Amino acid sequence: MTFPFNPSLGTILVWAEITGPTGKRTIVALSLDTGASTTSINLDCPIRVGYDPTLFPANVAMTTGSGVINVPRFPVAELASLGQARCNFPVLAHTLPPTAVVEGLLGLDFLQGQLLTLDFVKGEITLTPATGPTP
Numbered sequence: 001m002t003f004p005f006n007p008s009l010g011t012i013l014v015w016a017e018i019t020g021p022t023g024k025r026t027i028v029a030l031s032l033d034t035g036a037s038t039t040s041i042n043l044d045c046p047i048r049v050g051y052d053p054t055l056f057p058a059n060v061a062m063t064t065g066s067g068v069i070n071v072p073r074f075p076v077a078e079l080a081s082l083g084q085a086r087c088n089f090p091v092l093a094h095t096l097p098p099t100a101v102v103e104g105l106l107g108l109d110f111l112q113g114q115l116l117t118l119d120f121v122k123g124e125i126t127l128t129p130a131t132g133p134t135p
Helices: 044-048
Strands: 002-004 013-019 025-032 040-042 059-064 067-081 084-094 104-106 114-119 124-129
Touching (some): 025 040, 040 044
Antiparallel strands (some): 013 025, 114 124
16 A cells, blocks of 8 residues: 655654553644654553543563653554554553654554555655564
């Protein structure tokens, strides 16, 4: 499947839908980040779909541009983006600055087992299941 993006922006903006334990869904803007090993979302997003942050499991270390911080890691009921859906998908949750234009990063963990093509001339993202063994 192919999806448009604006190559003139400073980020590759994609839309994602997060489903929580109550079945509530929210649409969020994420930055497609091939430099991020793990998908992360703003802490407010899981709250909107029924998660209670006081019940999040132990924190894990996350490296950011300003250093290492401890953030909760937990599975969301479903994360869907770019025509793909992942159930019980683990994400990192942390508070983003109010000036952030996105609500998180779609990382390499979401893209595993897929063939990703970024066409900066046409402004298109294509994500398709890979054929054959993955490395």
